[in-house]
Amino acid sequence: HFFAALPGRLHPMPGARELVTALRARGVPLALATSGHGRYVDVALAALELEGAFAVEVTGEQVAAGKPAPDIYLSAAAGLRLPPAACVALEDAPNGVASAKAAGMRCLAVPNAMTADLPGLDRADAILTSLDEVLAWLDAAGWLSAGGSG
Numbered sequence: 001h002f003f004a005a006l007p008g009r010l011h012p013m014p015g016a017r018e019l020v021t022a023l024r025a026r027g028v029p030l031a032l033a034t035s036g037h038g039r040y041v042d043v044a045l046a047a048l049e050l051e052g053a054f055a056v057e058v059t060g061e062q063v064a065a066g067k068p069a070p071d072i073y074l075s076a077a078a079g080l081r082l083p084p085a086a087c088v089a090l091e092d093a094p095n096g097v098a099s100a101k102a103a104g105m106r107c108l109a110v111p112n113a114m115t116a117d118l119p120g121l122d123r124a125d126a127i128l129t130s131l132d133e134v135l136a137w138l139d140a141a142g143w144l145s146a147g148g149s150g
Contacts, residue, residue, distance in 0.1 A: 010047045013092075013112065015131035020053045022135055026144055031056035031076035033089070033099075035066045056080055067095040073103035088143060090134065094120025106141075108134060 023030060031054055034041060038059040045051040056079030063071035077084045089100035089107045093115045100107040101123055109124035110131055121127055126137055138144045 010044055012048045012050070013110070013131055015134075017049065019131045019134055020050060024053065028144070029056075029080045029082070030054045031058065031080050031087075033058045033072040033076040035060040035072065035095075037061055068098035068102065070099055070103035073100050073105055077103065077105070088138065090131070091124065094118050094123070097121055097124045100124075106143075108137060110134070 020030065032041070032045075034057075036044070036059055038057075038061060041057060041059050042051070045053070056076055058072050058075045058079065060066050060072070063069075063075055065071045073087070073089060074084060077087050080087070084104040087103075087105045089096070089103075089105045091097045091100055091107055091109055092112050097107050097109055097120060107124045109121045109127045110129075110133075111118070111121055111127070115121070128134060128137060135144070
């Protein structure tokens with residue numbers, strides 16, 4: 001019943017589809033690294049019209065230790081065949097920020113209403129107010145230029 005009720009109840013963060021589309025158009029390899037269960041992720045991505053958007057999907061049951069351990073992000077980087085230092089993680093919660101940083105990645109925190117005031121987001125390389133700011137940050141940091149890392 002839970003999975004049947006998901007479509008229509010899930011909504012992407014504002015700017016998520018546009019960001020994924022823009023990054024894919026630029027040839028940026030994308031991975032999803034989530035503590036969520038694979039079955040939930042499959043239903044959620046379909047409901048959000050993002051299925052097939054990620055070259056690699058790593059879910060909680062695929063790794064020995066979940067966030068804040070680095071396992072999920074290390075597995076995602078390996079799946080993309082990139083060193084973690086060549087990756088930028090987008091996170092909305094402190095455990096995710098800790099996980100990405102422990103993996104050796106850059107991390108952009110884009111908190112939501114439930115996570116915005118939680119301690120630990122300041123460990124991210126930057127805290128953005130929305131996904132609409134991500135491309136500008138990546139461009140300014142040189143991550144999307146010809147000489148950038150990813």
